[in-house]
Amino acid sequence: MNKKKYTVALAGNPNTGKSTLFNVLTGLRQHTGNWPGKTVIHAEGFFTYKNEEYQIIDLPGTYSLYSNSADEEVARDFIIFGKPDVTLVVLDATALERNLNLALQVLEMTDRVIVCLNLMDEARKKGMIIDTANLSKKLGVPVVPLAARNKEGIEELLETIARMVHGEIKTTPLAVSYSRAIEEKITKLLPLVKEVVGEEYPARWVALRLLDGDTSLLHALQHHRHHFFREGSAHACHCAKSI
Amino acid sequence: MARAKLARLSDAKPGERFRITKLEIEGTMKRRLLDLGFVPGSEITVLQKSPLGDPTAYRVSYTTIALRKEESDHIYGERIGNE
Amino acid sequence: MRATAPNPFDELMENANRLADGDTREQIVASIFQTSRHICQETVTYTKQEKQYETEKLDRIFTSKIWGFPIMLAILAVVIYVTIAGANIPSSMLAEFFGWLEGYITLLFQQLHAPSWLHGILVLGLYRGTTWVVSVMLPPMAIFFPIFALLENYGYLPRVAFNMDRLFKKSGAHGKQSLTMAMGFGCNAAAIMSTRIIESPRERMLAILTNNFVPCNGRWPTLILLASLFMAAGYTGGWKTLVTASVVVAMVIFGIVVTLTVSWILSKTALRGVPTHYTLELPPYRRPKIWDTIVRSTLDKSVYVLKRAVTVAAPAGMLTWVLANIHVGDTTVLAYSAQLLDPFARQLGLDGYILLAFILGLPANEIVVPILLMGYLSAGALLEVDSMNAIKQIFVEQGWTWLTALNMMLFSLLHYPCGTTLINIYKETKSKKWTLLSFLIPTSIAVIVTFTTTHLVQWLGLL
Numbered sequence: 190m191n192k193k194k195y196t197v198a199l200a201g202n203p204n205t206g207k208s209t210l211f212n213v214l215t216g217l218r219q220h221t222g223n224w225p226g227k228t229v230i231h232a233e234g235f236f237t238y239k240n241e242e243y244q245i246i247d248l249p250g251t252y253s254l255y256s257n258s259a260d261e262e263v264a265r266d267f268i269i270f271g272k273p274d275v276t277l278v279v280l281d282a283t284a285l286e287r288n289l290n291l292a293l294q295v296l297e298m299t300d301r302v303i304v305c306l307n308l309m310d311e312a313r314k315k316g317m318i319i320d321t322a323n324l325s326k327k328l329g330v331p332v333v334p335l336a337a338r339n340k341e342g343i344e345e346l347l348e349t350i351a352r353m354v355h356g357e358i359k360t361t362p363l364a365v366s367y368s369r370a371i372e373e374k375i376t377k378l379l380p381l382v383k384e385v386v387g388e389e390y391p392a393r394w395v396a397l398r399l400l401d402g403d404t405s406l407l408h409a410l411q412h413h414r415h416h417f418f419r420e421g422s423a424h425a426c427h428c429a430k431s432i
Numbered sequence: 433m434a435r436a437k438l439a440r441l442s443d444a445k446p447g448e449r450f451r452i453t454k455l456e457i458e459g460t461m462k463r464r465l466l467d468l469g470f471v472p473g474s475e476i477t478v479l480q481k482s483p484l485g486d487p488t489a490y491r492v493s494y495t496t497i498a499l500r501k502e503e504s505d506h507i508y509g510e511r512i513g514n515e
Numbered sequence: 516m517r518a519t520a521p522n523p524f525d526e527l528m529e530n531a532n533r534l535a536d537g538d539t540r541e542q543i544v545a546s547i548f549q550t551s552r553h554i555c556q557e558t559v560t561y562t563k564q565e566k567q568y569e570t571e572k573l574d575r576i577f578t579s580k581i582w583g584f585p586i587m588l589a590i591l592a593v594v595i596y597v598t599i600a601g602a603n604i605p606s607s608m609l610a611e612f613f614g615w616l617e618g619y620i621t622l623l624f625q626q627l628h629a630p631s632w633l634h635g636i637l638v639l640g641l642y643r644g645t646t647w648v649v650s651v652m653l654p655p656m657a658i659f660f661p662i663f664a665l666l667e668n669y670g671y672l673p674r675v676a677f678n679m680d681r682l683f684k685k686s687g688a689h690g691k692q693s694l695t696m697a698m699g700f701g702c703n704a705a706a707i708m709s710t711r712i713i714e715s716p717r718e719r720m721l722a723i724l725t726n727n728f729v730p731c732n733g734r735w736p737t738l739i740l741l742a743s744l745f746m747a748a749g750y751t752g753g754w755k756t757l758v759t760a761s762v763v764v765a766m767v768i769f770g771i772v773v774t775l776t777v778s779w780i781l782s783k784t785a786l787r788g789v790p791t792h793y794t795l796e797l798p799p800y801r802r803p804k805i806w807d808t809i810v811r812s813t814l815d816k817s818v819y820v821l822k823r824a825v826t827v828a829a830p831a832g833m834l835t836w837v838l839a840n841i842h843v844g845d846t847t848v849l850a851y852s853a854q855l856l857d858p859f860a861r862q863l864g865l866d867g868y869i870l871l872a873f874i875l876g877l878p879a880n881e882i883v884v885p886i887l888l889m890g891y892l893s894a895g896a897l898l899e900v901d902s903m904n905a906i907k908q909i910f911v912e913q914g915w916t917w918l919t920a921l922n923m924m925l926f927s928l929l930h931y932p933c934g935t936t937l938i939n940i941y942k943e944t945k946s947k948k949w950t951l952l953s954f955l956i957p958t959s960i961a962v963i964v965t966f967t968t969t970h971l972v973q974w975l976g977l978l
Binding site: 204311317 | 523524526527528531532535539540542543544546547548550551554555557559560562563566567569711714796798799801804807
Binding site: 252253255257258283284285286287290 | 460463464467468469492493494495
């Protein structure tokens with residue numbers, strides 16, 4: 190039997206418990222650290238939910254996806270060119286403001302996003318109350334509260350992933366509105382972007398990146414137009430990651 | 433805003449609040465600082481210096497980020513009193 | 516697809532460039548953060564304002580001017596003390612068990628009328644080499660790493676980087692080098708991969724070239740063993756452990772001093788340049804899942820040590836046994852090589868067998884001491900090595916003094932990285948020159964330091 194395999198990408202800031210969630214989902218035993226840049230090489234794993242097979246890619250932990258570094262390019266390229274069925278953005282609930290920065294960027298790149306509000310146990314301990322329903326409404330995508338290390342919320346997450354890959358969830362991702370000057374420029378650039386890079390990529394986001402002078406993205410787009418590949422460059426190497 | 437009045441972040445003392453006006457730094461470092469929340473308009477708090485006097489830890493967007501003096505020298509803004 | 520010049524992509528970029536101005540990024544990020552802030556204001560309520568600052572309160576202690584460094588030192592000392600104190604008994608129990616088992620395996624070989632060379636290779640070589648690594652490496656590593664993982668998961672390591680940053684900056688290195696060094700405590704080969712967190716190529720190279728001055732998994736037990744046998748010989752009980760721990764801590768600190776010095780020299784010469792910018796996040800302290808962390812880290816480490824024992828120690832044990840039993844004239848290949856190295860090794864306060872063990876131990880540091888013991892034993896009477904005192908006995912019979920032990924510890928700390936690490940260095944740097952330097956720099960330092968120590972001690976008449 191040749192079952193369809195869904196791809197799930199895992200993005201997030203460093204230190205959000207992204208690797209912990211990865212371990213919980215895949216069952217792979219791996220030591221996770223508490224410092225920036227721990228996930229040096231991104232890893233892949235598998236899990237099965239309701240008889241369906243999922244491949245999950247742990248992207249490098251980054252603060253943004255603006256291609257400031259090799260890590261950020263790897264993460265960005267996977268979301269754009271790997272076209273995962275779902276991208277999970279793991280946020281540290283205790284530092285939501287900074288973490289949302291990345292989530293908002295991902296929402297500009299794809300509409301198949303689930304926001305994982307991790308470390309809810311820590312947030313509760315700090316007396317923070319987060320209105321997840323309202324957050325979900327504002328972001329336009331599902332928000333699942335989690336405490337990955339206590340395995341809290343995993344079932345709900347799996348269910349949400351399954352519903353999303355089956356097209357049962359309609360999302361309307363929040364588009365950040367920029368200054369008038371920038372919005373005007375986006376409007377000017379948009380037709381050309383659509384013509385050159387095609388409809389398969391998020392045109393508004395591409396336009397925005399180009400206005401920011403992101404030449405590496407353009408190179409990547411040009412390259413992928415010719416050799417489109419689905420695999421990305423995921424390589425599992427858990428051994429070298431931890432002490 | 434008169435330019436002369438702008439202070440450097442590196443001049444702010446532990447416990448002080450600071451509102452960023454601009455980053456006079458270019459390239460990767462500027463982008464990195466922006467990603468971490470050192471954005472014009474942000475208010476940050478100086479937490480403390482490392483035991484050897486540098487770097488200094490700042491509270492920005494509910495996270496703690498340490499910067500060396502080389503960076504905080506180029507972040508300008510207003511000192512807006514103590515916490 | 517249109518094949519006309521100009522390339523549509525270039526045209527697109529040109530168009531974008533015409534529209535863009537220098538501030539675009541700043542405006543974009545400012546808008547995103549503003550949006551984030553608005554969303555947070557409407558979705559997050561803080562009910563316990565004072566709880567927000569717990570991490571900051573702790574940082575006021577852990578990174579304070581007065582307590583920052585003493586606490587770091589104390590933590591290092593306590594971790595090493597607990598490791599040494601805790602590993603002693605399980606180590607000797609394992610050694611006894613393997614010795615007991617060896618008796619039966621030998622009996623089995625005799626029953627099967629196996630030839631003695633087969634017994635030699637498989638039992639005296641392979642079995643002993645492997646079991647040595649297991650009994651000496653496993654207990655300390657199964658204690659050290661869970662404690663280390665707890666500290667790591669608690670969030671303490673970035674504070675170390677924060678405290679030490681200025682020292683690294685002064686030596687032209689990156690502040691995150693202390694994080695890659697912390698990785699080195701586990702395995703230098705893995706730490707080489709972890710230097711990817713340092714983006715500037717120059718500073719990353721410094722971190723790569725100096726990483727092996729941090730004693731790894733394969734060298735901790737050697738340091739601990741020698742310190743406890745020779746440096747703490749005159750003490751008993753708790754004092755003995757304390758002295759051993761102090762010596763090992765001193766070694767670690769010496770390694771850090773060498774790291775900083777070498778980084779400094781390199782950044783004034785071959786890797787000239789100024790430190791690049793850096794930012795370091797100090798994540799909130801989080802109480803780790805204590806039991807989970809301990810179990811997982813112990814299992815991981817045990818599997819790792821056992822795997823190394825089989826893949827590296829087993830073949831090395833066999834090879835050593837063969838070398839020790841092939842005769843050329845009236846001496847063995849092993850003895851002959853040791854004699855050849857002896858005059859040079861003596862200058863370093865070592866002997867030919869020790870140096871040979873380091874050379875044969877290139878694939879993995881774990882096997883240096885087992886090779887050494889096998890070398891010594893093949894030269895003399897074959898004994899059972901089932902206790903620490905027996906080991907000391909063997910060393911003393913070969914004319915060891917505390918100076919020999921000290922030199923071997925220094926050589927172990929400072930010499931070339933193991934084979935796996937060198938391979939990783941080549942993979943990461945893609946440069947034969949830098950890989951060669953990563954071999955030569957530590958090795959020359961190891962030679963210079965042990966040479967100086969030996970001659971200084973002799974000149975001062977301390978021995």
